[in-house]
Amino acid sequence: MFNLVGYKNMKTTKKNFSIDAKVLLSLGRDSIKDHTTALLELVKNSYDADATRVEIEIFCKSDKKYIRIADNGSGMTEQDIDKKWLRIGYSSKREDRITALKRRRTGEKGIGRISADRLGATLELRTKSENTDVIGLQVDWNSFDVEGKSLFDIDVIFFEKPTIEIPGNENPDEKSSSGTELIIKSLRQFWSSEDLGVLFEELAIFVSPFKETRNFEIFLTTDIDSQFNGKITTVFEQAADAELSAYYQGDKVVYSIRSAEEILKKKKAIEEEISVKGLMQKVHPAKDLAESALPNHLKCGPVEIKIMFYLRQSKDLAERGLNLKTLRHFLDRHAGIKIYRDNIYVKPYGNPNDPEGDWLGISERQTRDPAGVGRESYKMKASQIVGAVFVGRDKNPQLIDSSAREGLIKGPAFYDLKGLVLGCLNLLETYRHEQTSREKTEKKESAPLQKIKSLNKELSILKEGLEKIEKQIPEPSQKPIKDALEQVSKASKNLEKTQETVDELVSETRIYRGLATIGIAAAVFGHETQSSISGVVGAVITSREILESKAPNLNKAKAELVKAEKYANQVAAWGAFALARVQRDKRRLRLINIKDVIEDVVGYIKPVFEAIEIELKTKIDDIEGRTFEMDIEAVLLNFLTNAYTACQQEDRPRKVRLETHSKKSNNQEGFEIIVADSGPGVAKKFMARIWEPLFSTKMDKSGKQIGTGLGLSIVESIIDELDGEKTIESDSELKGAKFKIWLPLKK
C-alpha cells in the first residue's frame, strides 16, 4: 500500500516482501504500447464507470501543457480510493464484469490508472460519488522512478476541500451528481496531429453510430489540430455495407436503402413505400395465416428505424479509412438493434450481453435457417447488424415500462413493434440478396464479338505504332520491327477468321432469339387464339342450329356467321404471323425499310390487341437502313407482348403507343423505337433488374410470377450486340411503362 499522508500509517508486526516502486511503473509502461493507448485506457475507465459524457482536453502547444479527462460517471468514494484505486493490480472488472448500465467492463489488468504515468509525470484526481463529498489527490509518478525506493514510501497528497468540474453540468437536463476528473501535467510526450487521428478513430469505437442518441458522448478539445475539436462522431457509419432507414406511420412504412457506395458518397436513397399488411406478410410468410388476419395498423405508434449491415470483411475497408480490427471492436460493442426512447437507450434491448438483449430473436432465426446471401430466405447474423429503433414517450404511449423488471411490457404494442423491426430487417435482407444476385449477373463476360472488336482495335493501333517506328529508325535495324509487323498482320488474319466463326454463331443466336420471342408471344397471345377457335366453332354450330330450327331467325344466323368469319381470320392471321417471323433473309444484315417491318408486325398484332380492347396507336417514321430484320422484330414483339400483359393489370382504358423515328446518337445514324403502355409501370427498384434473364415482374394477384423473364433479356442481348442503347421510364401520358431503345443503322 501507499503511504498516505493524513491517513493512518500501516502498522504491522509481520515481515513483508518489499517492492521497488520502479518495478511497478515499468510493469505498467511495458503493457501500454503508446500514449494514445494510455489515454484510451483512461477513457475506458470512464465508460466502465457508466459515464454518459466524457471531456478530453489535450493541450501541448501553449505554455500550459496538460491533459484533462473528466466524466460524469459514478465517481469514487473514499473507500473506493483506499481499497481499489490505490491497490495496484486490483480490478473491479474481474470481480464484476457487467456495470450497472449493463456495459461489459473493458479493462482487466487493473493498470489503467498507471496509464496516467505514461502520459505525464503528475496526476491530479478529483472524484465525487453520488452521496459523498469531492475527494482530490495528487500522485507524482517521478517519485516512483527512483532506484531502490519502496512502494510504501511513495506519497499520495490529498487536497483539502477540492472542487470538481463534472462534464455536462451546465445543462440542467444532464446534471450529474457524480464524476471523476483527471488532470495530467508535465507531459512526457508531444502529441502530433497523426496521434490525434489515431486517438479519434479509437475513441469512435465507443460512440454509438446514431447521432441522435446520448449513450456515451466524448468531447475533445485540443490546441494541436482544430479539426479534431468537438464531439467525437462515429466513422463506422460509412463502413456499413448496406443501410436501411424507415419510418412507420398510419398504414404504411416509408423506407430507403443505401448500398455501401451510396453511403460512402453520401448519396440520398430513393424512398419507397410498403403497406403494413405487405410488411407483415414478410414476417409471417406462413400460408395458413390469412391475409385478412394481418393488421393494417400497428399498435406501437409512429416509429423511426435505422439498421446498418456490416460484412465484417477487410475488403473495401481501407478506402473508407478503416481497418478490420477497429471495425470488429466497434461491432463487439454496438451489434444489436437497440430501442431508444427520446434518444435514451431502453435497457436491455439490443444488448448482446443480456439474456433478453436479443429481443428480436435475430440469432435464433439465423441459426434455424442459416441461408447464405445467395438464397431467397437469406438471414443476417446478429453480429453483423447495428440498429436503432426510435420511439418517444409522447409519440408512443402504448409502449409502457414494465414495473416488475427493466424493459417494456410485452403487450400488443410491443409485439407490433417487434414485427415492424423484423419486417424492416427482412427488407434489408431482401435487398442484400437481390443486390448479390444482380452482381453475379453483371459479372458475366462481355459478348465474344465485343472482345474481338476491341482486340482488332488494339492490333491496328499496335500496327500503326510499329509502322511509325519503322520509318524513324535506320534501315539496318528495321528487321525486328518488320518481323513484329508480320506477326501482327498474322494475328489480325486469325482474328478475322475467328470473327467469321463468331458471326456464324451470332446468326445462330439470332434465330434462337427470334424463335424464343415467338414462343413467348405464343404463350401470351395463345389464349386469344384459343378464344378465336372456340368462337369459330360456337358461331358456326349455333348458326347451323338456327337454320335447322322450325322457324329460323335468319338475321341471328347471319350475325353468327359474321362472327365466325371474324374469328377464323384471327386464327389464320396468327398462323401466318408465326411462319413469317423465321424467313431466312430476315436473319441477314441487309437494307430494309424499318417502317414496312414495323407496320407488318403491327398489322398482325393489332387484332389481338383489339380483342381485349387495347387501343394501339402508332407513329412510324419512314426509315431505311441496313440492319437485321429479325432483331428489330424480336425487340418490337417483346415490347408489345409486355405491353399487352401490363395493360390488363390496370382498371382503366387500355392504350399502347408505338413510335419510331430517326435519331443520331454520338454522331451515329440510327433510329429509336418507343413503346409505352397504360399498365402499372415498373417500380423504380426493379428498373435496373428488368433486363436480367429470368427476372420478371409479371405477377398475378396472389404474387405468383407469370412471366418467363426472358423477353427483356433477349432485347438486351440484341442491344448489346448491335451497340444500341436502352432506357426505361414511366410514360407521362399513359401512366404506365415506357421502353425506349436506340439502334444504329448503316446507310
Add this chain to the structure above:
Amino acid sequence: MATSKKIKGNFNLTIGIIDDRDDQRETLKTNLELSIPKNWEVIDTQPLQSVRDYPCWITENDVALILLDERLNEQGRKGRYASYKGHELVDFIRKSFPTFPIFVITAYPKDPDLIERFKDVEEIIDRTEFYKKKDGYVPRFLRAAQKFVEAHHAELEKLSELAEKIAKGNASKNELSDMKAIQGKFGLIFVPEIVEERESWISKFNEKISGLEKLETEIEKYLKTKKSK
C-alpha cells in the same frame, strides 16, 4: 317437364351466363335457347362491378345455375374492367351458396387457377367441346338446376315473397326475422345490410315527412290566428 311445372310456382327456371365478351356470350345464349325446354329462360350479364353484387343478381332473377367464363377482364364497359376472374367469383359464391350449381365454360380449361377449383364447381368445360357435345351437357345443366330448385324452392319462394314486401316497405317484424333466418341459411350475408340500410333510410324519410307535416299544420294555425286578429 311435369316436375318442373309442379315445383315452379312463382319461380322461373333460369340459367345465368356471365362472360365479358359480348360476342361469345350472345352466341352461347342463342345456342342454349335453341336447346332448352320452353319454361326455361336464359339471362346473361357482363361481369358485375364486384363479386358482392352476385348474390342479389342470383336471387332477384331466380337464377338456378350459372355458366361462368374464367377471364372476365378482357373486355370492359367504358374502359372499366372486372377486378376479379371467374375462379375468384367461384370462391365467393361458394361461401354464400354452398350447393349452388356452377359450370365454367372457357377457352382455356387448363388454367391452373381453375384446376385448383375443380372440387368447387360442377364441371370445367372447354368452350369448343361444349359446342361439339352440347347434347350431352345441356341435360346435365337442367338436372343440376332442377335439383337445386327442388331442394330449396320453398325457402327461395318465401325469400322472394319477403324480399318483395320489404322492398315495398310493408313487411312486419316477424317477416323481417323470417327473412334473416332464410338468408342465414343461404349465407346471403350482404342482403341484410342493404335491407337494413333501406329500412333506416325509410324511417328517416318518414321522420322528415312527419316533421314537415307538423310544420305545415303549425304554419296553418299561425296564419289562422293572424287572420282572426
